[in-house]
Amino acid sequence: MSLSAKVRNWLDERFVWSELTAPLKKKTVPKHKYSYWYFLGGITLFLFMIQVFTGILLLLYYRPSSNEAFESVQYIMTRVKFGWLVRSIHSWSANLMVLTAFMHMFSVFFLKAYRKPRELTWLSGIVLLGLVLGFGFSGYLLPWNTVSFFATKVGTEVAGQVPVVGHGIMVFLRGGEEVTGATLSRFFGFHVALLPGLATLFIGLHLLLVQRLGMSVPKSVEAEWKTLPKERREMHFFPNFLLRELSAWYVALAVLGALAAIWPWGLGVKADPFAPAPTGIRPEWYFLFMFQTLKVLPAKLGPLDGELVGILAFSVGALLWALLPFFDKDGTNRPRRWIMGAGIFVLTYMVAMTIYGYFAA
Amino acid sequence: MWLPIAFGVLFFLPVGVSAQTTNSCLDCHLVLDPPQKVSREEAAKDIHFQKGLNCTSCHGGDATNDDPNIAMGRAKGFKGKITRAQVPALCGSCHSNGSYMRQYNPSLRTDQLSLYVTSVHGKLFAHGDTKVAVCVDCHSTHSIRPPADTQSTVNPVNVAETCSRCHGSADYMKGYKIPTGQFNDYSKSVHHEALAVRGDLSAPTCTTCHGSHGATPPGVASVSAVCSTCHVFQAQLFDASPHKAVFLAMELPGCVTCHSNHLIAHPTDEMLSTGAGSVCVKCHLDGDAGFLAAQDIHGKLKKLEAAISRSDQILDQAESSGMEVSQARLQQAQGRDALTKARVTIHGAQVEQVNSDVQTGMNVAEATYQAGVAALAELNYRRKGLAVSLATIILVLIGLRFYIKHIESPSTARHGDSST
Numbered sequence: 047m048s049l050s051a052k053v054r055n056w057l058d059e060r061f062v063w064s065e066l067t068a069p070l071k072k073k074t075v076p077k078h079k080y081s082y083w084y085f086l087g088g089i090t091l092f093l094f095m096i097q098v099f100t101g102i103l104l105l106l107y108y109r110p111s112s113n114e115a116f117e118s119v120q121y122i123m124t125r126v127k128f129g130w131l132v133r134s135i136h137s138w139s140a141n142l143m144v145l146t147a148f149m150h151m152f153s154v155f156f157l158k159a160y161r162k163p164r165e166l167t168w169l170s171g172i173v174l175l176g177l178v179l180g181f182g183f184s185g186y187l188l189p190w191n192t193v194s195f196f197a198t199k200v201g202t203e204v205a206g207q208v209p210v211v212g213h214g215i216m217v218f219l220r221g222g223e224e225v226t227g228a229t230l231s232r233f234f235g236f237h238v239a240l241l242p243g244l245a246t247l248f249i250g251l252h253l254l255l256v257q258r259l260g261m262s263v264p265k266s267v268e269a270e271w272k273t274l275p276k277e278r279r280e281m282h283f284f285p286n287f288l289l290r291e292l293s294a295w296y297v298a299l300a301v302l303g304a305l306a307a308i309w310p311w312g313l314g315v316k317a318d319p320f321a322p323a324p325t326g327i328r329p330e331w332y333f334l335f336m337f338q339t340l341k342v343l344p345a346k347l348g349p350l351d352g353e354l355v356g357i358l359a360f361s362v363g364a365l366l367w368a369l370l371p372f373f374d375k376d377g378t379n380r381p382r383r384w385i386m387g388a389g390i391f392v393l394t395y396m397v398a399m400t401i402y403g404y405f406a407a
Numbered sequence: 408m409w410l411p412i413a414f415g416v417l418f419f420l421p422v423g424v425s426a427q428t429t430n431s432c433l434d435c436h437l438v439l440d441p442p443q444k445v446s447r448e449e450a451a452k453d454i455h456f457q458k459g460l461n462c463t464s465c466h467g468g469d470a471t472n473d474d475p476n477i478a479m480g481r482a483k484g485f486k487g488k489i490t491r492a493q494v495p496a497l498c499g500s501c502h503s504n505g506s507y508m509r510q511y512n513p514s515l516r517t518d519q520l521s522l523y524v525t526s527v528h529g530k531l532f533a534h535g536d537t538k539v540a541v542c543v544d545c546h547s548t549h550s551i552r553p554p555a556d557t558q559s560t561v562n563p564v565n566v567a568e569t570c571s572r573c574h575g576s577a578d579y580m581k582g583y584k585i586p587t588g589q590f591n592d593y594s595k596s597v598h599h600e601a602l603a604v605r606g607d608l609s610a611p612t613c614t615t616c617h618g619s620h621g622a623t624p625p626g627v628a629s630v631s632a633v634c635s636t637c638h639v640f641q642a643q644l645f646d647a648s649p650h651k652a653v654f655l656a657m658e659l660p661g662c663v664t665c666h667s668n669h670l671i672a673h674p675t676d677e678m679l680s681t682g683a684g685s686v687c688v689k690c691h692l693d694g695d696a697g698f699l700a701a702q703d704i705h706g707k708l709k710k711l712e713a714a715i716s717r718s719d720q721i722l723d724q725a726e727s728s729g730m731e732v733s734q735a736r737l738q739q740a741q742g743r744d745a746l747t748k749a750r751v752t753i754h755g756a757q758v759e760q761v762n763s764d765v766q767t768g769m770n771v772a773e774a775t776y777q778a779g780v781a782a783l784a785e786l787n788y789r790r791k792g793l794a795v796s797l798a799t800i801i802l803v804l805i806g807l808r809f810y811i812k813h814i815e816s817p818s819t820a821r822h823g824d825s826s827t
Contacts, residue, residue: 130731
C-alpha cells in the first residue's frame with residue numbers, strides 16, 4: 047500500500063474522510079467558452095488568503111499609533127528580513143483583489159449568473175465587495191503618510207456630507223471631529239478585527255451558496271445545450287477544475303511577485319496633521335470615479351448641494367445594483383436589455399471617470 | 408522736492424470713527440483742484456483719521472464753523488500750510504509725548520524725533536537743508552498707514568523703494584556726493600531676494616542696517632556690528648580670526664570687504680578659491696600662507712560638495728527604482744548641515760576648524776553613499792530572486808498543464824472531462 051493510501055486510510059478510520067470528500071468527487075463544473083470567467087472569484091479568494099497571511103506577518107511589527115505607525119512600516123521595509131516583500135505584496139495584493147473583485151462582479155453581471163436561484167450569492171458578493179473596499183479604505187491610512195492622511199480626511203469628509211446621519215458617520219469613522227491618532231487606532235481595529243471577521247463570515251456564506259447551487263451556465267450556452275444535448279460538457283471539480291484554478295493562482299502569484307519586486311510599494315512622507323494639504327490629493331484608484339464625479343459636479347444643483355446630489359445618486363445606484371436580481375426576472379426581453387445597457391453604462395462610466403481622475407490636474 | 412503740502416498734514420474726511428461729526432474743511436477741499444484737493448478714499452485709510460484726529464489737529468482752525476474767514480482765522484489758531492521746516496516739530500509735538508501717545512498705542516516708541524536729530528537727515532535739516540527727508544517724505548502726508556500695513560510706504564517690503572525715491576535719483580542727490588546706485592544694487596542682492604521674493608520679513612532692508620529715524624551710514628568700525636545682529640556665528644568667528652586685527656589696521660570695513668554692502672550676492676565657494684571670483688586674492692599673493700590656506704579650504708569644500716552630490720545621485724537612483732532610502736536621506740541632511748557649517752567656519756580663517764566640519768560631512772556622505780550602494784545591491788538581489796521565482800512558477804504551470812492533459816487523456820479519463 048502506498049504512503050498516500052495509508053494516510054487516507056488512517057484519516058478514514060478517524061474522520062470518515064471518504065464521506066467528506068465524496069461530494070467533491072461527484073461535483074462537476076460546466077465547461078464552455080465562458081468558463082475562464084469562473085476563475086476570477088477563485089483568484090479573488092486566493093488574493094484574500096495572501097492578504098490574511100501577509101497581514102499577520104505585518105502585525106508582528108506594525109504599531110498602530112500616530113507616533114509609531116510610519117516608523118514601524120519604515121522599519122518593516124528597511125530592517126525586517128523580506129519585510130519590504132511582505133509589505134509590497136500586501137499592498138499590491140490589496141489592489142489586485144479590488145480589481146479582480148470588480149471583474150468578478152461584472153463577469154457575473156454580463157453572464158447573468160445572478161439569476162434565480164442565485165440572488166443570495168449575488169447579494170453576499172456585493173457585501174463582500176463592500177468589505178473589500180472597506181479593507182482598502184481602512185488599510186490605506188495605516189502607514190500614516192501624508193497622502194493617506196489627507197485622502198482619509200477627504201474620504202471621511204465625503205461621508206460627513208450624507209444628510210442627517212452624515213456627521214455621525216464621520217465622527218464614528220474618525221473617532222472625533224478630526225483625523226487623529228484615534229482615527230488610526232479605529233481604522234486599525236476595523237482592518238484587522240471587524241472586517242476580517244465579517245469577510246470570513248460572508249466568504250463562508252458565498253462559498254456555501256456556490257457549493258449548493260453550482261456554477262451558473264450562461265443563458266446562450268444553456269439554450270445551445272438544450273438544442274444540441276451532445277454538446278453539453280462538464281468537468282470534475284476535483285481535480286480537473288481545481289488544478290486549473292491552481293494554475294490561475296500561480297499566474298496571480300507570479301504577477302504579484304513581479305509587481306512587488308519591480309515596483310515595491312512606496313512609503314511616502316510621514317503625515318503632519320498641522321501641515322497644509324498637498325495639492326493633487328486623491329483617493330486610491332478604486333474610489334477615483336466617485337471622487338472625480340463629486341469634483342466635477344457644480345456647487346449647486348437646483349436647490350441642493352452638488353456634492354450631496356452626487357452622494358445620493360451613488361447611494362441609490364449602489365442599492366439598485368445590489369437588488370438587480372430582483373428586477374431582472376425571466377419574462378419580457380425589454381427590461382433585461384435595459385439592464386444590460388445600464389451595466390455597460392456603469393462599467394464605461396467607472397473606467398472613464400477613473401482615467402479622467404487619474405490624469406486630471 | 409517741495410511736496411504739495413501747502414495745506415499741511417491732515418484734511419480728513421468724516422468716514423468711519425470720528426470725534427467730529429461735521430467738518431467744514433471738506434466743503435471746499437473735496438472739490439478744490441490738487442494739491443488742495445483731498446480724497447475720501449485716501450483719508451479713510453489714514454491711521455490718524457482712524458484714531459479720531461481731523462484736519463484741525465495739525466492745521467489748527469475751527470472745522471465746525473462754516474464761515475471760511477472764521478474757520479481759517481488766526482483767532483482759531485489756524486496754521487494754514489505746514490512748511491517742510493515745520494514738519495518734524497509738528498509731528499514730534501505728539502509723537503514725542505509719551506503720555507499723549509499712550510492713549511492711542513502704548514507700545515509705540517516716542518523717540519523718533521530725538522533719533523531724527525542724530526541722523527544725517529536730521530543734522531543737515533538742523534543746518535537749514537530742508538531738501539533732506541522729513542517725516543512726510545517717508546510716511547506720506549494724508550494717507551499714513553501703520554508700518555505693519557503691507558501698503559504702508561514704511562512696511563519692510565516697501566522701505567527700499569521709499570528710500571530710493573530720493574537716494575536713487577542722481578538729479579535729486581546732486582550735491583550730496585554720495586552714490587545713487589544703492590537701490591539698484593540691493594535689488595540684485597540675496598537680502599532683497601529673501602525679503603521681496605521669499606517674503607521673509609526678517610530679511611534686511613535699508614533701515615535694518617542704517618536705522619530708520621536715526622538713519623546714518625555704518626562706519627568702518629560698526630559694519631561688523633551691523634551684520635552680526637543677524638550673522639552671529641560668522642561675526643564671532645571673524646572676531647577671533649587673524650583677519651580681524653589686519654582689517655582694522657588696513658581700515659577695511661569687515662564683512663563688506665569680501666561681501667560688498669548693498670549688492671550682497673549669494674556667497675559661493677569660488678569666493679574662497681584662488682581663481683576667478685576669489686575675494687582672497689584681493690589681498691593675498693600667490694604662494695603666501697593665506698593664499699595656500701584659501702586653496703586648501705576651497706578644495707575641501709568642493710570635495711565635500713561632490714561627495715554629497717554623489718550620494719544624492721545614488722540615493723535618487725535607488726529611490727526611483729522603488730527602494731526605501733528615507734533614512735539615508737535623513738542622514739544626508741546632516742552632511743549638508745556639515746557643509747553649511749564648514750562654509751560658516753571659514754570666517755575664522757582656520758584651516759583645522761574647517762577640516763573638522765568637512766570631515767564630519769565626508770563621513771556622513773560616505774555612509775549615505777554606502778547605503779545607496781547597498782540599496783542597489785538589494786535591488787539586484789530582488790530581481791534575481793524574482794527571476795528564480797518566476798522561472799519556478801512557470802515550470803510548475805507547465806507541469807500542471809501536462810498533468811491536466813494527462814488525466815484528461817482518453818486513456819486516463821477516469822477523472823477527466825465527461826460528456827453528459
